[in-house]
Structure formats: C-alpha cells, structure tokens
Amino acid sequence: MSWRKEQRRAERGYHHGNLKEALLQAALGLIAEKGAAGFTFADAARMAGVSAAAPYRHFRDRDELLSSIAQRGFEQFEQRLTAAWDDGRPDTVTAFERVGKAYLAFAREEPAFYNAMFESGVPVDSNPALQAASERAFNIIRAAAERLAALAPPGTPRPPAMMMALHIWSMAHGVASLFSRGDAARRKLPMSPDELLEAEVLIYLRGLGFPTDRRAQAKGAEPPPVPPEASSGSGLPPGGPWGKPK
C-alpha cells in the first residue's frame, strides 16, 4: 500500500507546490459527500497525498479551512446572485424572482459551499473576510429589494427595503434548508422547492401591493395602470401563483 505514497511523492517531489489549493478542493469534495460534520482534516490531507500534519502549514486548524471554504462560497454566491439579478432586467419583479431561483440553484448545485456557509456551525464573525464576503452577498439581495421597494404602488406605504431583503432571505434559506437539500429533500412535497419558493415570493410581493404580473411593468419604470388582461385585479395570473389546483 505504501508504494502509492511513494509514487505520489515521486510525482510531485517533497514539496507539493500548491497544497493550499489542493486542500480546499479536496475538502470541497469531501464536504459535498459527507457534509461539513463528516469531513475530516486527515482525509483532506490524504486526498492531497500529504501527511496529516502538512495542512497545518496552511490553516491554523480545521475550522480555518472550513471558514475559508465558507468565504469562497459567499464569493461565488455573490457572483451568482449578481448575475441573476442582472441589474433588474428586463423588469424588477422578473429579475427578483430570478434571484430567488438562483439562491435555490446555488444551494442545490453547490451543496458543499452551502453547507459550509450555513450549516457547518462556522460563526460568520469568526473571520473578518468571511463576514465581509457574507455581507457583500446579502447586499445583492438588499439592493434588489431596494429597487423593488422604490416601485411600491402609489398610495401604499413604502416597505422598508431592508426588511424585504431579510424576508426574502429567510424564505429562500427556509425552503433550501428544509426541502431542497440532503436528508431534508426526502420530505414528500406537493410541489418542487423551486415552485414552492416562487409562489411564496409572489404571494409575499402581492401582499406588499406589487403587481406581480410581469407585463405590468418594465425596466424599473413606475408601473402603468393595470391593463385589462391582468386578471382578478391583483395582477396575478388566474389560479394564483401556485398554478392550477390539479
């Protein structure tokens, strides 16, 4: 069995050359497989072909590795949310929903990152860089909420954008962690997590008085009077945001 280690060493020499990165990648894979709780420092080292003590040259301890991954996660998260938001094109509500979907997509497609970010027990404030990355990501949601709030129909009290952002975040996180990942996904649902979240957000926005029919507005302009096609006076498609009751 030890020829393997020898061969690896022969391949790469005494020094690895890029161990830090290799450890992060290995950890990412392991966390995706077994969750942040099941991930071990030693395994990551093994996977990178180095001794168990080597990682300590690059991370103070296991928690710091985890926290680094969480930080990267928030960075990628921010990118995905930014792309989804696309500065509110083609219209604010459509873009807003796209952000919601991007949230769930991230949670589903990057389970390792999501796990490290929200479920690993790493305190957000354990590391200033982590905290900053987390805030940048949240700010995307907040900025989107800001734009949405500015569209509040005249006559309606304008909702605080921060509150809206927190509400949306809680919905997305709630759906993701209860229904969209890992063991939780095994709960039997009448609809997909994506549909669930989309309906939730639409109903919420309607509750704030927003026209949730996309045709009713464009490019962030003040919404025009509701056109006659918009059904039931609420701007929603017939049947409600949850589709036809099959």
Added chain:
Amino acid sequence: MSWRKEQRRAERGYHHGNLKEALLQAALGLIAEKGAAGFTFADAARMAGVSAAAPYRHFRDRDELLSSIAQRGFEQFEQRLTAAWDDGRPDTVTAFERVGKAYLAFAREEPAFYNAMFESGVPVDSNPALQAASERAFNIIRAAAERLAALAPPGTPRPPAMMMALHIWSMAHGVASLFSRGDAARRKLPMSPDELLEAEVLIYLRGLGFPTDRRAQAKGAEPPPVPPEASSGSGLPPGGPWGKPK
C-alpha cells in the same frame, strides 16, 4: 482526582438507576452549550458519572441518542404549537400568528432541541418514531393552515392549505435559523426576529387576500364585509404590518 469518581459511586452504587434519563439530560445541556456537532458521547457519560462504555447499554450509538433527543424535541414542539394554536381562538389569524411566535420562542428557548431537530444532521427518517413525531408537529401547522384556507375571501381562488403550511414553516425556520439563534443572532437587524416573522407572515397572508386586521373576523366565521375602520382597503393597520417607519 479519583476520589470524586469513588464518591459518586458511593452515592449511587454500582448501578446508576436512571442512566438513560440522565444521559438524555446531560446531552441536552451539552448540546445547548456547544451544539450537536460539539457534543460528545464521552462527555455525557462523564457528566452522568459513569464510564464511557455505559451509554451503549441504552443507545446503540451516539446517533441514536441524538435521534432520541430530536424525537423528544418534536414532541415538545408539538405541544407548544398545539397550545399556541388553541384551536384557532379567539380568531384564526391571531391564533395563526401566535403559532409563528411559538415557533420562534421554541427555537430560542430550547436551542438544544431545535439544534437536534433541524441542525444536527440526523435524518428524519432514521427512526420511525422520530419521523412520526416530526409529522405530528408539522400537522399542527398544517391544520392551522387548513382552517385559514377555508376562510379565503369569496372570489379569490382558495390556496392549497398544504402549500400555505409549507410556506409558513419555511418562513419560521428561515428566520429562526438565520436570525434567532446562536451565532446567527449576532447579525445586526433593524427589528427583532419576532417582529420580522410577524410582518412576513402578515404580508404573506395579505398576499393571499386575507383580511389581516383581527377585528375583521371572529371565531372562524366567514369574514364580514370590511368595516370602515379598516384602513386602506387591505384590512391592515395604517403603516403596514411593519409598524411606523421610524
């Protein structure tokens, strides 16, 4: 140092008498302190004054202890939700909001249970009793949603109660796990988690067309025509569900 162990043994004899219960209590305390991830079987044994091997007479392994705690958690959770719902008294919306508050209160006051139930990585289906307890608890929310759905204003499409229940659950869980517990509670918020959730639920209900002014209905009866005091035609108090924009 060993006089302590001896004394303990002297106090309680060779047999503990109620080790299973003692272990559950010890675990509860440890989880509350350090989270389910940081909790160790050995610590629980130490705290109960027995050897590290003793717990295996009562639990197959560490996971089974955790799962037992999660189950108890769901049972207590169900009780609290049931009490809060109080069969929809004095009116459905009020009772519904009380359930939301009870959810958060439970998450805050019973961090160990909440942790074991939702954040410990214990799969809900690892144990039939656990699964059943979890479903009973969720059924309270579902039943409440059912009653609420039946109140849908005439002319509005009636929302599926199951969907409503899932939405409410996701909001409550989202707020609890992001803002109301442990490290997460350190995020700076413009309002308390309770207020945040209450506003969220009210806005959501309004989005479904429910009159969210409590005076507008009583005892689950069909809501009467909106009285003149109900402002702005939405049934909400002036300023919106989030209070005055200070």
Added chain:
DNA sequence: CAGCTCATGTAAACCTCGTTCACATGAGCT
C-alpha cells in the same frame, strides 16, 4: 556555483473520542 535560510513537508507522539469485548456487580426472582 556554494552556501544559507526559510517555507513547506514528515514522522512520531499525545490526547480525545467512538466503539467493542470480556468481565464484574447486584436487583429481583425462585
């Protein structure tokens, strides 16, 4: 190019934990 230095890796050791196994104890029944 020889030599030095420091970042980077290794091996070995220590502690804790989860888990198992052979054995001890004593509560309750016969």
Added chain:
DNA sequence: AGCTCATGTGAACGAGGTTTACATGAGCTG
C-alpha cells in the same frame, strides 16, 4: 441462598486533531 440478566467497568483498538522536532529543497546571496 442461589440464579440470572440487565447494567456498569476497564482495557483495548482505530481514527482524528494537534504539536513538536526534524528533513528537504527552492530561491536568494555572494
């Protein structure tokens, strides 16, 4: 009194986290 079985003990194993003393070699310096 004696049996028996549930319950607890101690020792042992393997694994992981972490530290420490030592090894290696990449890159600078003269």
